[in-house]
Amino acid sequence: MKNLSIFVLLPLFVACASSTNFGDDTTDSGTPGDDGGTPGDDGTAPDPDAGNPPPSNAPLATGITVSGVTLNQGVEVNVVKNGAPATKNAPLIAGRPGLLRVFVTPSSAFSHALTGELTLTTGGTPKTFTSSLTPTTTSSDASMGSTFNFNVDAASLATDTTFLVKIKDPQGSGSGSNTAQYPTSGTATSLGVKNAGSVKINVYPIKFSSGGGTPATGAIDIGAYQKIVMGLYPAANVTLSVQSTLTYTGSIPDAYDQSGAWEYLLSYLQKKRAADPSPDVYYYGAFAPSSSFASFCGSGCIAGLSGIPSGPTNYSQKASIGLAYGGNSFDQQSTAQTMAHEVGHGHGREHSPTTQSVQYCSTPSGTDPSYPYAHGGIGVWGWDIINQKAKDPSQFFDIMGYCESDWISDYTYGKLYSWIAADNGFDMVTGDAVTYRQIFVKADGTLEVGDAFPVYGPMSGEQHTVTFDDGHSATGFYFPYDHVGGGYVLVPEPAHFTSLQVKDFSKLSAIPH
Numbered sequence: 335m336k337n338l339s340i341f342v343l344l345p346l347f348v349a350c351a352s353s354t355n356f357g358d359d360t361t362d363s364g365t366p367g368d369d370g371g372t373p374g375d376d377g378t379a380p381d382p383d384a385g386n387p388p389p390s391n392a393p394l395a396t397g398i399t400v401s402g403v404t405l406n407q408g409v410e411v412n413v414v415k416n417g418a419p420a421t422k423n424a425p426l427i428a429g430r431p432g433l434l435r436v437f438v439t440p441s442s443a444f445s446h447a448l449t450g451e452l453t454l455t456t457g458g459t460p461k462t463f464t465s466s467l468t469p470t471t472t473s474s475d476a477s478m479g480s481t482f483n484f485n486v487d488a489a490s491l492a493t494d495t496t497f498l499v500k501i502k503d504p505q506g507s508g509s510g511s512n513t514a515q516y517p518t519s520g521t522a523t524s525l526g527v528k529n530a531g532s533v534k535i536n537v538y539p540i541k542f543s544s545g546g547g548t549p550a551t552g553a554i555d556i557g558a559y560q561k562i563v564m565g566l567y568p569a570a571n572v573t574l575s576v577q578s579t580l581t582y583t584g585s586i587p588d589a590y591d592q593s594g595a596w597e598y599l600l601s602y603l604q605k606k607r608a609a610d611p612s613p614d615v616y617y618y619g620a621f622a623p624s625s626s627f628a629s630f631c632g633s634g635c636i637a638g639l640s641g642i643p644s645g646p647t648n649y650s651q652k653a654s655i656g657l658a659y660g661g662n663s664f665d666q667q668s669t670a671q672t673m674a675h676e677v678g679h680g681h682g683r684e685h686s687p688t689t690q691s692v693q694y695c696s697t698p699s700g701t702d703p704s705y706p707y708a709h710g711g712i713g714v715w716g717w718d719i720i721n722q723k724a725k726d727p728s729q730f731f732d733i734m735g736y737c738e739s740d741w742i743s744d745y746t747y748g749k750l751y752s753w754i755a756a757d758n759g760f761d762m763v764t765g766d767a768v769t770y771r772q773i774f775v776k777a778d779g780t781l782e783v784g785d786a787f788p789v790y791g792p793m794s795g796e797q798h799t800v801t802f803d804d805g806h807s808a809t810g811f812y813f814p815y816d817h818v819g820g821g822y823v824l825v826p827e828p829a830h831f832t833s834l835q836v837k838d839f840s841k842l843s844a845i846p847h
């Protein structure tokens with residue numbers, strides 16, 4: 335209970351409310367009524383605790399139509415709608431488990447159970463899943479008990495997977511109706527699964543030479559963070575690889591960033607990232623400014639900070655920092671959701687437009703103008719593949735916004751997918767590094783010259799001409815911060831200069847080091 339006051343206070347004051355998402359357990363809408371037991375490997379009876387009738391030679395049912403099929407690996411994706419192939423609202427991910435739901439329209443209520451059979455064929459090998467339901471009404475999204483539900487394992491979903499659904503009636507006779515199967519032809523059709531690959535996050539514990547606390551990066555806490563991030567990201571896997579602890583000699587970031595120490599700490603990690611030629615590794619600086627989350631954030635705080643790369647090829651910018659407290663599920667969830675949010679910025683995501691007009695939400699800056707749902711809502715039903723819980727779109731908001739109850743929209747999920755797939759398609763040969771000078775742009779537009787460091791990979795982003803006092807000019811690339819205003823410009827620099835100007839930003843007066 336010690337966290338109760340934080341639960342109430344954080345959303346009111348926190349700058350990055352991504353860390354304050356603790357409402358899941360009270361607002362989940364429950365689990366499916368049937369876990370779709372599968373036959374054992376020896377071909378005998380299905381999992382007895384599924385309570386299903388075995389796959390049978392029963393005929394197709396009559397008086398019922400398969401109207402829809404969805405697969406939910408985090409967000410509900412339409413596969414079949416109104417009895418026809420649907421335009422998918424988000425990708426289906428290879429190697430990731432999910433909940434497949436079959437929606438039916440009975441012509442009248444049944445009084446006995448029907449057997450749903452789902453056959454997924456992958457690599458030429460069919461696997462049949464079963465689910466039992468007594469259909470009494472037209473299936474609906476909000477009622478898990480109105481659909482045939484199948485828990486599909488990760489290995490059964492690959493790019494070549496086909497599916498066939500049959501609703502059988504153990505009390506039926508004759509050949510039944512072909513509307514009780516999909517496709518109605520009885521011939522399996524492609525499920526349309528795509529490869530995403532994995533998300534690779536290197537976690538750097540950060541220790542402050544001037545004090546502070548110890549970040550929670552032990553195996554138990556990291557395992558808890560991994561599950562939460564994995565639940566949200568459209569990938570076959572998310573890996574969190576804890577690296578050697580870094581000792582940072584700069585200032586410890588303060589709760590509201592009055593000192594600017596957040597940006598300097600992020601910059602410190604960005605330099606390390608820029609010098610790493612790997613295209614697809616995200617650096618995450620995990621730190622604890624004080625001994626406990628409550629002592630740092632008791633009346634609100636900034637929880638994380640990230641730059642926003644302009645594209646997957648901007649991989650030198652794939653670095654973020656965030657608070658890392660663990661030891662209990664509250665702090666683990668706070669830490670993991672901050673990580674998911676900040677690494678989301680690292681995947682090019684701007685903020686989703688949550689709004690303080692909704693209870694336990696606040697209004698971020700830098701929102702995505704293309705975001706499709708009001709108040710940063712998630713739009714469609716979510717599904718937590720780790721905890722097997724549904725996420726009601728009327729209760730949850732997008733991870734890239736500032737609300738307590740976070741899940742992920744199909745929009746954000748789809749955008750993350752494109753980026754992750756691009757990351758995993760990259761050639762690992764990346765060429766030589768170019769030395770860039772970092773120029774901090776403060777929230778008020780003033781400039782401060784930072785360090786020069788090598789950067790691998792092509793640069794893209796918002797371009798600003800940088801003019802040096804020796805007459806030389808070059809194209810700089812601007813990367814805004816997510817939470818604190820301002821950002822920084824990276825520019826290839828001449829050998830000598832004493833001052834510079836960045837088009838559209840204030841003139842620099844200080845002499846660089």
Ligand SMILES: [Zn+2]
Pocket residue numbers: 350675679685816817
């Ligand atoms: Zn943010």
